[in-house]
Amino acid sequence: xxxxxxxxxxxxxxxxxxxxxxxxxxxxxxxxxxxxxxxxxxxxxxxxxxxxxxxxxxxxxxxxxxxxxxxxxxxxxxxxxxxxxxxxxxxxxxxxxxxxxxxxxxxxxxxxxxxxxxxxxxxxxxxxxxxxxxxxxxxxxxxxxxxxxxxxxxxxxxxxxxxxxxxxxxxxxxxxxxxxxxxxxxxxxxxxxxxxxxxxxxxxxxxxxxxxxxxxxxxxxxxxxxxxxxxxxxxxxxxxxxxxxxxxxxxxxxxxxxxxxxxxxxxxxxxxxxxxxxxxxxxxxxxxxxxxxxxxxxxxxxxxxxxxxxxxxxxxxxxxxxxxxxxxxxxxxxxxxxxxxxxxxxxxxxxxxxxxxxxxxxxxxxxxxxxxxxxxxxxxxxxxxxxxxxxxxxxxxxxxxxxxxxxxxxxxxxxxxxxxxxxxxxxxxxxxxxxxxxxxxxxxxxxxxxx
Numbered sequence: 001x002x003x004x005x006x007x008x009x010x011x012x013x014x015x016x017x018x019x020x021x022x023x024x025x026x027x028x029x030x031x032x033x034x035x036x037x038x039x040x041x042x043x044x045x046x047x048x049x050x051x052x053x054x055x056x057x058x059x060x061x062x063x064x065x066x067x068x069x070x071x072x073x074x075x076x077x078x079x080x081x082x083x084x085x086x087x088x089x090x091x092x093x094x095x096x097x098x099x100x101x102x103x104x105x106x107x108x109x110x111x112x113x114x115x116x117x118x119x120x121x122x123x124x125x126x127x128x129x130x131x132x133x134x135x136x137x138x139x140x141x142x143x144x145x146x147x148x149x150x151x152x153x154x155x156x157x158x159x160x161x162x163x164x165x166x167x168x169x170x171x172x173x174x175x176x177x178x179x180x181x182x183x184x185x186x187x188x189x190x191x192x193x194x195x196x197x198x199x200x201x202x203x204x205x206x207x208x209x210x211x212x213x214x215x216x217x218x219x220x221x222x223x224x225x226x227x228x229x230x231x232x233x234x235x236x237x238x239x240x241x242x243x244x245x246x247x248x249x250x251x252x253x254x255x256x257x258x259x260x261x262x263x264x265x266x267x268x269x270x271x272x273x274x275x276x277x278x279x280x281x282x283x284x285x286x287x288x289x290x291x292x293x294x295x296x297x298x299x300x301x302x303x304x305x306x307x308x309x310x311x312x313x314x315x316x317x318x319x320x321x322x323x324x325x326x327x328x329x330x331x332x333x334x335x336x337x338x339x340x341x342x343x344x345x346x347x348x349x350x351x352x353x354x355x356x357x358x359x360x361x362x363x364x365x366x367x368x369x370x371x372x373x374x375x376x377x378x379x380x381x382x383x384x385x386x387x388x389x390x391x392x393x394x395x396x397x398x399x400x401x402x403x404x405x406x407x408x409x410x411x412x413x414x415x416x417x418x419x420x421x422x423x424x425x426x427x428x429x430x431x432x433x434x435x436x437x438x439x440x441x442x443x444x445x446x447x448x449x450x451x
Contacts, residue, residue, distance in 0.1 A: 008409060008428070009269040015245075016430040017437070018289060019380055020312045021331075021338055022373040023363055027439045028338060032362040037339050040364070041324075042100050044334035048322035049101070053108030053139040055320045056132065057313055058090060059327035061115040061345065064152070067186040068256045069174070069216060069244055073329035074115045075345055083124045089352045090326050091131055096357055097324060098135075107132075108139040108320045110166075111313040112146040119149075122156040129164045143168065143318050145207075150196040151188050158203040169200050170209040170240070175216055176227040183217040183261055190230055197234045207298060210236045214275055215244035215268040217261035224271050225278060232282045238293040238300075239284055240314075241275055243268070276427060288315050289380060289429045308381040315381070328358075337364045368394070368438065375436040380429055383421035385436075394438070402435035 017024045048054050061075045062082060075082075098105075110129070120128070129144075145168035146161060153171070161169075173193060174186060181187050193210075200208055210231050214224060231239065246262060248254040263271060276286065284292035285300060288308065293300040302308040302317040309319035312331050323333040325341065328348040332339045339362035342348040351358035365373065371391055378385035387395050403419060406412045411425035412432055425432060434440060 008411075008424075009273060010266070011409070012428055012431050013265055013269055016434050017440070019376050019430065019433045019437075020310065020314070021333065022376050022437065023365075023369060023439045024437070025340070027443075028340070028361050028363040030361050032337075032339065032359065032364070034357055034359060036364070037337060037359055037362065038100055038357070040334055040337045041097070041322075041332070042102075044322050044336060045101055045105075048320055049103065049106050052318070052320045053106035053137075053142075055109035055111075055311070055313070055318065055323040056107060057111050057113060057323060057325045057330055058128070058132075059113055059115065059325065059330040059341075060086070060117040060120060061328050062086070062119045063114070063116045064119060065185065066253050067174075067184055068253045069184045069186075069213065070253060071245065071247065071251045072115065073343055080119070080121070083120050085349075086327075087120075087124060087128050087131075089349055090128065092352045092355075093326050093358065094132060096355070097326075104135055104137055106137045106139050108142055109313075109316065109318045109323075110142075110144045113313070114147055116149050116152070117146050118153040118157050122154070122160040125157065126160045126164065129161075133164075138165065143316065145169065145313075147172065148196065148200075149188075150193040153196045153199070155199045155203065158199050158205065162204040167205055168207040168209070169205050170211060171196060171236075173210045173227070173231055174213045175219060175223070176230050177219070177223040179218045180216050180223060183257065185256070193231075194234065197236070207238070208236045209238045209240060210234075211240045211242060212275075213242050213244050214271040215246075215263055217257050219263060219271065221271060221274055224275055228275060228278045228282070232279075232284075235294070237297040238291065239279060240290050241272075241279065241292060242290050243272065272427075286426050291315055303381070306382050310377060310380050335365075336370065338362045372436050372438055376433045379419070379421060379433050379436070383426070383429075384418060386418045388417060398438055398441050399435045402441070403432075406432055406435065 045054065061073055063074050063076055064078050066076050142165060144166040146166055147170050150171050171193065175181060176190055197208060212227060212231060246254060279292045283294060285295065287293050287300055287303040298317050299315055309316050311323055311333060321335050325332045328341060328345050329343045330341045339359045341358045342351060342360045348358045375385045375387055403412060403414060407414050410422055411428050413420045413422060421432060
């Protein structure tokens, strides 16, 4: 048991998944049977389409320059001629799924991620979205969103997207100090963020998010405070406050970051605690993992009403039951299975050219997986869960030892069958979710028993 915020932070200073899926990607299989995936997709599509409709995620991987902190799947190029070839490949992949659907899809949610989606010209983004929507129905309560770079998101992009029904945009701010921007190779003057934010509002965007990162090279408390204050001065509806994960063995670009420029573990924890306090003082409520929102934002209302949802697109107000990912490395989620596309662009193109789905890896959930996934989503989105009697023995063996430790630290309350996150616990949601991550808990026990 620990008693201070600092010692809590020190105790829980260890890597934990973001839980955009359960089981998490490291536990997926390196290959899955495509016919079995197609059958699962068809069954879940019919169920979802007849109800709330479906969600689409389109991965647009191209960036003009390398941001060295970035761990996303991306392709660095200044050749915009790649846009046409990529859109054609996405259309061919979509055509395979349309044949499997056998009926017009009802599109409830679209998210364009990357990479840098606004690498694509306004004309090509409009062509992409119009092509995907051709022959489809758009749900009356739809939510369309895009990730934008403040340097290259133009009024033309926003005007076209708004005409297509887009109302949400997330700008990658990361840090607003020149010294830090130079260290991560992402130079973007504050004036560009001001312009991009104003352009979004003028073109009908009603939900604007800024991404900020703590733990970057050369970042100090003073510099982080400057980034938060400047960002908040534009009153984005929500702010994501992410931890920088330095994994140069997995992300080659991060090898360009000097490790001596990174804050110590204790310094990084201090940045997080200070940043969280500054955001609260500026009127932003901590609504979930890494996410803060103003009281008027739709995510805030969904959180207050117990209707927040979490998937590979992050937190969302929609829960359609089926998320279809299109494009290189994109992930699909049927609720009963996950599938991830080829991560390498040439392999993705090759599979598409052969008329095959480019699925590379995935996972089919059993009954236990589906139940514990629900417990994790309950914690991540609503701050409480009631597992019930069915899984009592499993909870007793695997989850309760972790939960009792969390309770001793004041992060959760255990009342009969209900586990609730405390006010202090909201800062440690990932660690609370881990109490229901049977895959990880079993792997940890096995690893400890053989070490």
